[in-house]
Amino acid sequence: MNSVKLSIKYIFHKKLSSFLCFALLLVGVATLTTATLIYKNIENNISGNSRNIDMVLGAKGSALQIILSTIYHLDIPTGNISWAEAQRIMKSPRIKTATPISLGDSFKGYRIIGTRNSFLDIYGAKLSSGALPSHMFDAVIGKSVAADTGLKVGDKFIGSHGLMPSDDLHTNFPYTVTGIIEPTSTVLDRLVVSTMESVWEIHSHPDEDEKEEAPKEKETTALLVTFRSPLDVINFPRTINKNTNMQAASPAFETTRLISILGIGFGTIKFFGCITVASSFLIIFMVMLNSVSERKYDIAIMRAMGAGRGKIFTIIITEVLLISLSGLIAGLALGHIFAGFAGALSRDLNGVGISGGKFFVEELYFSISIILFSIMAALLPAIKGYRSDVSKILSGSGA
Amino acid sequence: MFAVKNLSYKYSLQPVLNGLSFDVARSENLAVIGKSGVGKTTLLHLMAGLLKAQSGEIIFENTDIATLTEPQLDRFRANNIGFIFQQFHLIQSLTALENVMLAAIFSGKDITRETVQEIFGRLDIAGCINKKPSQLSIGQKQRVAIARALANQPKIIFADEPTSNLDDENAENTINLLLEYATESAASLVVVTHDSRIKDKFVNILELK
Numbered sequence: 226m227n228s229v230k231l232s233i234k235y236i237f238h239k240k241l242s243s244f245l246c247f248a249l250l251l252v253g254v255a256t257l258t259t260a261t262l263i264y265k266n267i268e269n270n271i272s273g274n275s276r277n278i279d280m281v282l283g284a285k286g287s288a289l290q291i292i293l294s295t296i297y298h299l300d301i302p303t304g305n306i307s308w309a310e311a312q313r314i315m316k317s318p319r320i321k322t323a324t325p326i327s328l329g330d331s332f333k334g335y336r337i338i339g340t341r342n343s344f345l346d347i348y349g350a351k352l353s354s355g356a357l358p359s360h361m362f363d364a365v366i367g368k369s370v371a372a373d374t375g376l377k378v379g380d381k382f383i384g385s386h387g388l389m390p391s392d393d394l395h396t397n398f399p400y401t402v403t404g405i406i407e408p409t410s411t412v413l414d415r416l417v418v419s420t421m422e423s424v425w426e427i428h429s430h431p432d433e434d435e436k437e438e439a440p441k442e443k444e445t446t447a448l449l450v451t452f453r454s455p456l457d458v459i460n461f462p463r464t465i466n467k468n469t470n471m472q473a474a475s476p477a478f479e480t481t482r483l484i485s486i487l488g489i490g491f492g493t494i495k496f497f498g499c500i501t502v503a504s505s506f507l508i509i510f511m512v513m514l515n516s517v518s519e520r521k522y523d524i525a526i527m528r529a530m531g532a533g534r535g536k537i538f539t540i541i542i543t544e545v546l547l548i549s550l551s552g553l554i555a556g557l558a559l560g561h562i563f564a565g566f567a568g569a570l571s572r573d574l575n576g577v578g579i580s581g582g583k584f585f586v587e588e589l590y591f592s593i594s595i596i597l598f599s600i601m602a603a604l605l606p607a608i609k610g611y612r613s614d615v616s617k618i619l620s621g622s623g624a
Numbered sequence: 625m626f627a628v629k630n631l632s633y634k635y636s637l638q639p640v641l642n643g644l645s646f647d648v649a650r651s652e653n654l655a656v657i658g659k660s661g662v663g664k665t666t667l668l669h670l671m672a673g674l675l676k677a678q679s680g681e682i683i684f685e686n687t688d689i690a691t692l693t694e695p696q697l698d699r700f701r702a703n704n705i706g707f708i709f710q711q712f713h714l715i716q717s718l719t720a721l722e723n724v725m726l727a728a729i730f731s732g733k734d735i736t737r738e739t740v741q742e743i744f745g746r747l748d749i750a751g752c753i754n755k756k757p758s759q760l761s762i763g764q765k766q767r768v769a770i771a772r773a774l775a776n777q778p779k780i781i782f783a784d785e786p787t788s789n790l791d792d793e794n795a796e797n798t799i800n801l802l803l804e805y806a807t808e809s810a811a812s813l814v815v816v817t818h819d820s821r822i823k824d825k826f827v828n829i830l831e832l833k
Binding site: 227228231234235237238239520522523525526527528529530531532533534536615616619620621 | 665666669672674675694695698699700701702703705707709710711713715716717718722726727729730731772776784
């Protein structure tokens with residue numbers, strides 16, 4: 226038997242209050258962990274998706290909507306821009322790369338993007354099998370699309386009109402899978418990438434019963450742009466917004482705005498997590514202070530048996546550390562499980578892949594703080610035990 | 625082994641011990657008797673180093689324990705002294721076995737389960753080994769307390785009023801057991817008590833007034 230075992234005996238002797246301390250800490254830590262994981266996952270994935278794009282050029286509307294629809298593929302686009310005008314912009318010497326994307330169709334809920342093959346370069350993506358699209362109705366698919374739909378290289382599939390699953394199928398224009406993209410941990414994993422021409426072709430032949438008219442001139446949804454000079458990141462969009470009927474949106478700016486909006490929500494959740502953790506320390510403090518008074522005879526006897534003051538101090542600190550460490554570890558585990566559930570529930574949110582499997586440095590920070598705070602909560606009770614006047618207690622004349 | 629020379633102690637203004645001197649030889653037993661408040665417990669605590677003497681000397685094996693530092697006093701108690709308290713004061717959260725094994729934690733002596741089982745056997749409480757104090761009768765608690773005092777093979781056992789709350793039969797049993805096991809373990813026994821029932825069990829009696 227050693228003093229750690231002795232601390233464990235005391236923990237189990239006062240089962241109810243030990244459990245209460247443990248449970249409060251568990252709930253607090255789980256709340257903190259879940260909020261941190263979900264927030265960090267979103268933050269990381271969001272920045273990953275917009276990393277290599279300086280500006281998005283879309284139809285007039287909300288800048289945030291342009292970014293959400295063309296970068297995260299969450300919202301619907303604000304409209305289309307004229308292909309002729311887009312081409313004029315693309316030729317500007319100030320622009321380093323400009324990748325057009327045309328949205329409008331989907332396959333089993335996965336968006337079909339009509340674009341150039343440079344689209345894959347934005348995400349630094351490579352093919353794990355097959356070849357890049359070279360003909361009309363060739364398509365490469367992201368890893369998640371492949372895993373979910375079971376499509377393989379050489380398979381044919383039919384896109385449906387609109388960005389949500391629908392019965393409005395473009396039966397006359399089947400796509401052929403020519404390649405599968407390696408996992409990128411970006412929204413690309415959940416996209417179907419084809420050529421501009423395919424999308425134009427499909428929409429220039431509207432079905433008989435479709436009321437929608439075929440556009441008279443070629444259109445595209447947006448241009449994903451990078452600049453040669455960092456100055457243009459600020460100047461170019463101004464020119465666009467002033468002189469054309471298109472809208473320029475900055476992924477960096479809109480993303481920061483989005484994350485700060487999310488941050489307020491997650492900040493509130495974390496605040497409640499901290500309150501719970503703090504109240505668990507208050508309770509640990511009170512329970513231990515009470516417990517040290519209750520066992521003053523135990524302490525006196527141990528001292529009489531030759532236990533040093535330091536030993537008594539250590540036993541009390543160890544007791545609190547054991548409770549807080551188990552609450553902390555269980556809370557972290559529960560938080561990761563919760564985040565995993567949240568991830569499973571939010572699979573429809575393209576690209577905001579939330580998972581319980583990742584660990585963040587923030588968890589380390591608050592774990593260390595929790596351990597430090599628990600030592601602080603234990604300190605006064607431990608000092609009280611350390612200072613016990615053995616002779617007074619044993620002669621029955623008080624504490 | 626123990627020599628007390630001219631020992632005095634007072635609590636604030638109230639003197640309890642005044643120029644007390646006596647010796648306890650190895651394997652010798654002593655009963656310290658006297659009314660409540662004459663300083664019997666104080667004397668025990670002074671001898672165990674739980675209190676510091678204000679004047680006079682307490683010599684244990686040629687060392688004045690007043691010269692020992694607190695950690696040295698802890699070791700001194702852990703290695704040489706066994707305590708028996710009035711209410712036995714067993715630790716409620718531990719089983720009888722664990723109460724006795726505590727001595728191992730604090731003294732660093734290698735006390736095995738087998739040793740404890742053997743002591744419990746001798747004290748006729750082998751069946752109580754895994755019971756909590758709350759499950760034990762008074763007689764059993766008293767024997768566990770004795771086992772705990774013996775476990776670190778002390779040179780001297782201090783018993784503070786070990787019989788005062790017991791009926792005649794249990795009191796007689798307790799003192800007999802204490803004397804028997806102190807003798808068997810070659811330890812001295814110092815009992816402080818106001819219980820005159822046990823007087824005739826001791827050859828050496830020190831009466832405090």
